[in-house]
Amino acid sequence: MSNLxxxxxxxxxxxxxxxxxxxxxxxxxxxxxxxxxxxxxxxNPLIIATVVRTIRRYGFDRAGLRDDxxxxxxxxxxANRAKVLREFKPLYPGAVFGYLRVIAANVVHDxxxxxxxKYSDQSPLPDNxxxxxxxxxxxxxxxxxxxxKKPPVSARDRxxxxxxxxQGMSAKEIAAISSLNLxxxxxxxxxxxxxxxxxxxxxxxxxx
Amino acid sequence: MKIGDMSGGDLIExxxxxxxxxxxxxxxxxxxxxxTLRLLLPGQLEPExxxxxxxxxxxxxxxxxxxxxxxxxxxxxxxxEEEELAGxxxxxxxxxxxxxxxxIVTRRERTVDRWRLPILRWWPAWGLAAxxxxxxxxxxxxxxxxxxxxxxxxxxxxxxxxxxxxxxxxEWGQMRVQMGAGLSSSHEPPELLDAKANIARGIxxxxxxxRWLKFEGEAxxxxxxxxxxxxxxxxxxxxxxxxxxxxxxLGAAYYQRAVKEDQPESYELAYERLSEGVRLKPSEPTLxxxxxxxxxxxxxxxxxxxxxxxxxxxxxxxxxxxxxxLHLENxxxxxxxxxxTPPIQPLTH
Numbered sequence: 001m002s003n004l005x006x007x008x009x010x011x012x013x014x015x016x017x018x019x020x021x022x023x024x025x026x027x028x029x030x031x032x033x034x035x036x037x038x039x040x041x042x043x044n045p046l047i048i049a050t051v052v053r054t055i056r057r058y059g060f061d062r063a064g065l066r067d068d069x070x071x072x073x074x075x076x077x078x079a080n081r082a083k084v085l086r087e088f089k090p091l092y093p094g095a096v097f098g099y100l101r102v103i104a105a106n107v108v109h110d111x112x113x114x115x116x117x118k119y120s121d122q123s124p125l126p127d128n129x130x131x132x133x134x135x136x137x138x139x140x141x142x143x144x145x146x147x148x149k150k151p152p153v154s155a156r157d158r159x160x161x162x163x164x165x166x167q168g169m170s171a172k173e174i175a176a177i178s179s180l181n182l183x184x185x186x187x188x189x190x191x192x193x194x195x196x197x198x199x200x201x202x203x204x205x206x207x208x
Numbered sequence: 209m210k211i212g213d214m215s216g217g218d219l220i221e222x223x224x225x226x227x228x229x230x231x232x233x234x235x236x237x238x239x240x241x242x243x244t245l246r247l248l249l250p251g252q253l254e255p256e257x258x259x260x261x262x263x264x265x266x267x268x269x270x271x272x273x274x275x276x277x278x279x280x281x282x283x284x285x286x287x288x289e290e291e292e293l294a295g296x297x298x299x300x301x302x303x304x305x306x307x308x309x310x311x312i313v314t315r316r317e318r319t320v321d322r323w324r325l326p327i328l329r330w331w332p333a334w335g336l337a338a339x340x341x342x343x344x345x346x347x348x349x350x351x352x353x354x355x356x357x358x359x360x361x362x363x364x365x366x367x368x369x370x371x372x373x374x375x376x377x378x379e380w381g382q383m384r385v386q387m388g389a390g391l392s393s394s395h396e397p398p399e400l401l402d403a404k405a406n407i408a409r410g411i412x413x414x415x416x417x418x419r420w421l422k423f424e425g426e427a428x429x430x431x432x433x434x435x436x437x438x439x440x441x442x443x444x445x446x447x448x449x450x451x452x453x454x455x456x457x458l459g460a461a462y463y464q465r466a467v468k469e470d471q472p473e474s475y476e477l478a479y480e481r482l483s484e485g486v487r488l489k490p491s492e493p494t495l496x497x498x499x500x501x502x503x504x505x506x507x508x509x510x511x512x513x514x515x516x517x518x519x520x521x522x523x524x525x526x527x528x529x530x531x532x533x534l535h536l537e538n539x540x541x542x543x544x545x546x547x548x549t550p551p552i553q554p555l556t557h
Contacts, residue, residue: 036309044305048294057277057417064480067298071308072446078312079443090429091251098250101282104360106243111449113242137226144223149398155259165220167265167272173279178251179258195220202219 020091020097028085030078043100044208047073050101056107069111073104091178098178141166147201153194156180160190235267240264246278297396311439323405354419357406359425364400372531373460373501376453380527396431400518403427418448428455434464443491445481452492457484459498466505475505493523497532504535509543 023042026035038177041167053071057062066121077084077100088099148158163169164187171187174180247253248261254276265271286294293317298548341424350356358377366381404427410420425440441458449464459482466474482499507515516536523529 030464031313033309033313036312037306040299040305040309044297044299046286048299049290049295050282051285052290052293053281057281059500060500065314066293069344070297070299071442074308074312075446079447080411086226087252089252095250098282099247099252102246102250102252104277105278106246107446109242111446126308133224134230137222140223140226140247155263159262162266163262163272163275165223166226166267166492167269167276169276169279170274173276176279176283177248177262177264177275179248179253179255 010104019090020094023089024085024096027077028082030082037050046097047100047104050104051108054105058108058112061096069108072106072111076107095178144198147198148194157190157194160187161194164191216458231269233273234345235270236268239268239271240262242274245274246282248275249278249282254362275477282371289390291489304517311436313530326459352406352409354410354423357403357410357423360399360406361430362404364397364403364430367397367399370432371460371464373498373526374456375426375429376456376494400427400430416443416447418444418451418454422451422457423446424452425461429457429461429464432464436463437461442518450488451491452485452495455481456492456494456498459485459495459502463498465503475502478502479506491522493519493528496522497528500532500535504539509539513539 018038018086020042022092023035027039029035037167041042048066048070050155051066051073052061055066055069084103088096090096145158145162148161160174160182163174164171171184171191174187180187239295242468244253245261245265248258248265251258253261261271291295294300299308362375362378365375365378367385369381372383388510403423407420407427410417410502411424412418421440421444425444428434428440430438438458438461441454441461444454445451445458457479462478462481465471466478479499479502482495482502485492485495486499495514497521500512500519503512503515513536516532516539519532520529520536
């Protein structure tokens with residue numbers, strides 16, 4: 001289950017007569033003013049907060065820009081006869097919140113990409129350990145990857161391992177990837193298991 | 209559970225340290241679209257595609273970073289401060305939300321209504337028949353092309369200039385003040401009618417094509433419907449943010465709304481959009497002219513004076529230059545006064 005679902009206050013204090021998914025479907029028809037009213041009342045704080053957070057990644061925090069981009073998000077929702085809303089797949093309860101946040105963040109990223117010609121700064125990972133020589137490190141990477149490509153390691157577990165150790169994602173961040181369908185504990189368990197497997201293989205001299 | 213405690217000790221530390229030190233986030237041809245990559249988070253991709261993207265992101269420093277940053281931004285619920293900012297945003301005002309909703313739904317209705325018009329429903333067939341009659345499709349294509357449509361709108365502006373602000377590619381024309389919200393079709397220049405027919409076809413073929421949205425907005429602006437024009441042009445801008453011609457029209461639309469509805473904040477929006485355009489294309493006369501007009505309402509006389517002088521450096525002859533000189537003189541007269549200068553009557557012949 002995704003961590004992208006916000007807390008209850010984003011229900012806008014409305015009586016939940018309709019699920020968020022039903023509301024999205026009504027808005028996708030593009031002729032129901034009342035549904036769009038409810039959509040904005042319900043999702044607007046979440047959209048604004050997402051826009052604010054994403055803008056700050058680029059070092060900006062100006063009210064005018066914020067408001068413009070929030071409006072752009074709604075135009076994106078309604079563009080092409082609400083294509084974005086029509087394409088939403090309600091795979092699990094609450095998926096709609098994460099979906100709308102991603103669309104909102106994408107609008108902001110696209111805005112800055114068009115201005116700057118590139119993605120945001122690609123922040124570096126914390127650097128607090130003495131680094132090995134690159135050739136040595138690449139050999140180690142290859143040896144470990146060879147191990148992870150063999151049974152009993154699944155393709156999914158290999159992905160998780162590298163997202164954690166190479167891309168520096170936390171277990172919480174990896175668990176937010178809904179297609180992996182894992183909790184934070186589940187991700188941690190995969191990491192621990194693969195650690196053990198690698199350690200055993202290297203200790204037994206299969207790798208060095 | 210603390211993974212570090214159970215790691216393979218030195219081996220894993222070397223692995224992590226190397227990942228930090230030798231990180232090279234560089235986008236390659238193999239990298240997927242970043243917007244699609246982020247859709248991994250809410251699980252909106254087909255399993256096969258998701259698997260392919262995850263395998264790539266796990267090994268690619270560029271995509272891995274995109275995914276990591278997206279997860280960081282989107283995993284945690286909004287903070288108290290973000291909620292507070294949300295409460296102060298423009299759309300926190302229910303009245304503004306209602307306006308936006310009306311624009312969204314009205315836009316849909318307009319598109320549908322246009323398609324329901326019999327003349328437009330049958331237009332593709334008529335167009336094809338005409339093309340056959342004249343012996344080639346290329347002429348028809350040109351008649352309906354964006355380039356010609358842009359020219360038609362410019363000619364319509366020059367023939368019956370409805371506002372002081374300029375529109376892209378248009379020559380100077382005598383200004384005619386409109387009465388009421390818009391022109392009746394019997395008073396519209398034929399160029400505008402032709403342009404509108406092209407625009408209707410263009411929008412029906414591609415409701416989100418920023419070129420046609422831009423023309424649609426400009427046509428509405430020429431007809432005195434700046435509220436609708438703002439909606440269309442903002443949509444075009446969101447689809448093509450770096451297009452200075454969209455920013456010219458958008459600035460003009462906000463300016464017209466400010467003039468008609470006495471909305472000071474619309475002058476600011478006009479100035480903001482036009483300045484954005486000037487940053488992208490500093491020597492574009494149309495942008496400079498419109499920016500100087502907007503500056504008179506929100507900036508000090510000194511800034512407005514500098515803006516008019518900047519315009520006259522790139523355009524020193526012709527009707528627009530004469531107007532610019534009149535504005536400049538007026539601004540200079542008022543320069544001792546800190547209040548904004550009143551707009552002057554445009555030059556008419």
